[in-house]
Amino acid sequence: xxxxxxxxxxxxxxxxxxxxxxxxxxxxxxxxxxxxxxxxxxxxxxxxxxxxxxxxxxxxxxxxxxxxxxxxxxxxxxxxxxxxxxxxxxxxxxxxxxxxxxxxxxxxxxxxxxxx
Amino acid sequence: xxxxxxxxxxxxxxxxxxxxxxxxxxxxxxxxxxxxxxxxxxxxxxxxxxxxxxxxxxxxxxxxxxxxxxxxxxxxxxxxxxxxxxxxxxxxxxxxxxxxxxxxxxxxxxxxxxxxxxxx
Numbered sequence: 328x329x330x331x332x333x334x335x336x337x338x339x340x341x342x343x344x345x346x347x348x349x350x351x352x353x354x355x356x357x358x359x360x361x362x363x364x365x366x367x368x369x370x371x372x373x374x375x376x377x378x379x380x381x382x383x384x385x386x387x388x389x390x391x392x393x394x395x396x397x398x399x400x401x402x403x404x405x406x407x408x409x410x411x412x413x414x415x416x417x418x419x420x421x422x423x424x425x426x427x428x429x430x431x432x433x434x435x436x437x438x439x440x441x442x443x
Numbered sequence: 444x445x446x447x448x449x450x451x452x453x454x455x456x457x458x459x460x461x462x463x464x465x466x467x468x469x470x471x472x473x474x475x476x477x478x479x480x481x482x483x484x485x486x487x488x489x490x491x492x493x494x495x496x497x498x499x500x501x502x503x504x505x506x507x508x509x510x511x512x513x514x515x516x517x518x519x520x521x522x523x524x525x526x527x528x529x530x531x532x533x534x535x536x537x538x539x540x541x542x543x544x545x546x547x548x549x550x551x552x553x554x555x556x557x558x559x560x561x562x563x
Binding site: 333361363368369370371372373376416418429430431432433434435436 | 488
């Protein structure tokens with residue numbers, strides 16, 4: 328059962344443009360929503376994360392928008408750069424009160440290409 | 444290095460062979476996770492350790508998969524009688540906190556580079 332659905336599967340943007348990746352989740356118990364960036368041959372690295380008590384979080388060029396009622400969250404990359412070209416994964420976990428660790432449930436991934 | 448280290452980076456196994464994959468987590472990290480990442484897919488949870496205790500192994504796909512962390516630091520994922528469908532990248536992740544944390548602390552999981560297993 329796919330608990331976190333991610334779209335689009337691939338995305339091509341021009342340098343300086345805005346990249347937008349969307350995710351939807353099913354389990355209302357999720358309370359931690361990170362985004363991971365993965366380069367070829369590397370493990371995923373945390374990019375930015377949000378908890379459901381806020382609707383938006385911004386760190387530099389990266390912004391997460393969170394809609395609790397719709398059970399959706401999205402990543403916005405402003406002023407996209409060729410160095411941002413990577414695979415992006417949204418994820419969700421149960422952080423508070425979890426009795427078996429904050430295991431992550433990942434989306435399917437979005438391959439982002441930023442053309443110079 | 445200060446990061447999560449996995450070895451080997453690449454492993455080619457003949458079908459039916461047993462393999463062992465090693466993970467050295469960040470020193471002092473309580474939680475350790477194993478994930479399986481198929482080509483073009485997101486990582487999928489396999490198992491979780493808090494120190495030496497394996498608290499969740501619900502993601503292990505079959506009884507051919509076995510994981511241990513005997514001293515609460517290094518972990519080994521063992522796959523017996525490998526099959527072609529076991530071909531994937533196996534990722535290890537560690538985080539500082541364990542269960543019982545009721546505060547909303549940063550529970551960032553740090554991933555290793557993974558071991559790419561190819562079963563031929």
